[in-house]
Amino acid sequence: MPTVPLIEIEDAPPEVRAVYDDIMATRGVDWINNFWKALANHPQLLAETWSRLKQVMGPGALDPLTKEMIYVAVSIANGCDYCIASHTAAARAKGMGEAAHGELIAVVGLAAQLNRVVQAYRVPVDDVFQGPPTS
Amino acid sequence: MPTVPLIEIEDAPPEVRAVYDDIMATRGVDWINNFWKALANHPQLLAETWSRLKQVMGPGALDPLTKEMIYVAVSIANGCDYCIASHTAAARAKGMGEAAHGELIAVVGLAAQLNRVVQAYRVPVDDVFQGPPTS
């Protein structure tokens, strides 16, 4: 059980309901997932988080599916079970197939392994990798 | 300084030199970065790691640039400084521009934040997110 009550749509105060309505309209669904119902206990955090999420995860130099897969990768690296469940579903809804899912997991696993191997050896950064690209 | 000596190309025993040669040939360069020079202290781990990296990071359902950006994202989430330096350089070499780099960091940061917010609230997984997609 969560550490705060989940605010259902019908119980939402106006400023929360406004965010819920925008979430449902943006996603074209008629339900709200539990993350937002928990965050709704702190309306300012709810509103700020939803508007940032829309902006950060929307189309840009990277497409929404690539961003969603990066989000899943970080959630796996941080071991957030809810986040893995919800964003893996979101990535599939945006077109991630089973082969892509398997490759995503293979890359995350390889990086998790080699991140630690590098740290175990205390590998010094090569000069060629130092600093930003020179133009 | 590293916890093991860095094995330079000219000092590499045959089984290590063979891996170094394949790394340089595959990348079209004439140098080896420090990670491999450290790993070379354990030739079996070196050979196995390089062959897996080639296979996992190569073209598949996901393209090499997408895989490289996922690798960078996991390295950031795990706080591996060497890995961030080397794979950010690799992603740029594969075509990641500055706008894409900024969006990658924004997505990693948002996921890092919300992973913890979700755990703080102990949000229960919605039924709709449970289990694999039914076909």
Added chain:
Amino acid sequence: MPTVPLIEIEDAPPEVRAVYDDIMATRGVDWINNFWKALANHPQLLAETWSRLKQVMGPGALDPLTKEMIYVAVSIANGCDYCIASHTAAARAKGMGEAAHGELIAVVGLAAQLNRVVQAYRVPVDDVFQGPPTS
């Protein structure tokens, strides 16, 4: 289910019972939570942990509520579900209200995000932040 049996009060050997009694007396309750029942499988670790926890979490330069909120923050950052549940309850028992809980989560989330953004950019430490304060 836990990886060790939970030692109930009525089954506790004398050296474990003595710690249980001190926990209940200190807290003014007549029950023991599962963490201690698991730790009781290793009585020395149980006794040492309880005495340290009493000393570290007690009043000092920081008050017990501030310490409890710091404990919750670390538990969120480490993704320890049991710890989040038990120490959020403890912080509330010590006076953390809903607004404070929301702000705690907002700070933890912001730090989790910016910790990773800083590492992604490999930001060098400013000279002004180097070393202890000079008096």
Added chain:
Amino acid sequence: MPTVPLIEIEDAPPEVRAVYDDIMATRGVDWINNFWKALANHPQLLAETWSRLKQVMGPGALDPLTKEMIYVAVSIANGCDYCIASHTAAARAKGMGEAAHGELIAVVGLAAQLNRVVQAYRVPVDDVFQGPPTS
């Protein structure tokens, strides 16, 4: 060296300079620390991050010093060296004394230890810790 150029005050484009000016005015200083100079490569992320930081870390149900110590605690738990250096300095500037610093570190260390001990034993959450407080 950082993965992006550090944008100095004199080289800042107008939208970056406006944020720099607000940072300096808010803090009553005439310099900008490296974190912001790196973030300035992505002006939208810079502006959004600064405005959120001002709001989240400002006075509320929790005072700014308590929030700063929570930020330091999370930065330690995440092993972000730059963040530890800069926010420990900020906490001292807001009044954290050496005794409080020692207690903060002791609480973070105890939590880091017990978070893992709890997970090692797979301790089930007690019913009394389940869910939000009932009013």
Added chain:
Amino acid sequence: MPTVPLIEIEDAPPEVRAVYDDIMATRGVDWINNFWKALANHPQLLAETWSRLKQVMGPGALDPLTKEMIYVAVSIANGCDYCIASHTAAARAKGMGEAAHGELIAVVGLAAQLNRVVQAYRVPVDDVFQGPPTS
């Protein structure tokens, strides 16, 4: 529920069944645990992972029980609940007694605490600890 279907023995395609048969033969059991049934959705990852696990965890300079306890320690440090449950059982099957289990957890907890204390103080590495041993 998992994010992929669990492939049961009777439903396994030939290349998966071959790995399952080797797992059961190597372990002298007639069942497969859920990790492999999930990994079986990506047969190449399954085969590669099993063959690496056999090689890495087998006898060498370190005995299999020591390797299994190191695996448990890392799983605790990473907070992987399934891994803690399965590898604690594996370590017991290889001879880890209750006293050893308690000491393993005590060492992991101490390291988790002191790792963070060291980072909190930003302790510089002593010259004597720099670099590999000189022979």
Added chain:
Amino acid sequence: MPTVPLIEIEDAPPEVRAVYDDIMATRGVDWINNFWKALANHPQLLAETWSRLKQVMGPGALDPLTKEMIYVAVSIANGCDYCIASHTAAARAKGMGEAAHGELIAVVGLAAQLNRVVQAYRVPVDDVFQGPPTS
């Protein structure tokens, strides 16, 4: 540079000097490494930490070398650079050879990888792995 002054042997107040003397006598050396010089800013934390470290890392059901390797493994998993440097040196001083070091790193890397793969698939714990051993 550290966040606190390093307390040198000649500057140590009596209660700190007593711990320094015990560290040097126990180890048979005439110097103190930086970790203790930082911790000495908080004498109670110094004394408590040293006495616990002696007890936890000493001989028991597990030998000191095995405990030291477990400590190194956790330090790698947590990415604590100082801890990796100092405890790798300590493990070598206790007899860890290069082959053992390589195998230790291989096990840590494999666990780091599979911990995340397991979490990515949200693998349910098998009944056979549930709970403590029944006697």
